[in-house]
Amino acid sequence: MSTEKIIDSLFDNNLEAFRNQVHTSLYVKAGEYMNSAKQVVAGGMFNPPQEVQEELKGNQKKLDLATPKGKLTAADFAALRKKG
Numbered sequence: 001m002s003t004e005k006i007i008d009s010l011f012d013n014n015l016e017a018f019r020n021q022v023h024t025s026l027y028v029k030a031g032e033y034m035n036s037a038k039q040v041v042a043g044g045m046f047n048p049p050q051e052v053q054e055e056l057k058g059n060q061k062k063l064d065l066a067t068p069k070g071k072l073t074a075a076d077f078a079a080l081r082k083k084g
Contacts (some may be wrong), residue, residue: 006025009017056064056072065083066075 006021009021056070063072063076065079
């Protein structure tokens with residue numbers, strides 16, 4: 001909906017046409033916004049963040065008993081329970 005048509009209907013004192021044109025324009029803009037928001041959300045869902053690679057720090061190395069080495073997993077805690 002063009003801005004000119006909306007303004008013309010206001011100046012023509014056609015309030016019903018003005019209301020309808022503004023209403024239609026708002027729905028169009030709201031739809032565009034929703035489509036944009038859907039794309040942002042879908043992008044996050046289908047492109048999950050990459051796993052962070054970091055080293056074990058301090059005494060965490062003492063907990064790393066099972067493979068894979070350098071990463072604490074459930075297997076490490078199972079080995080600790082067996083050890084203790």
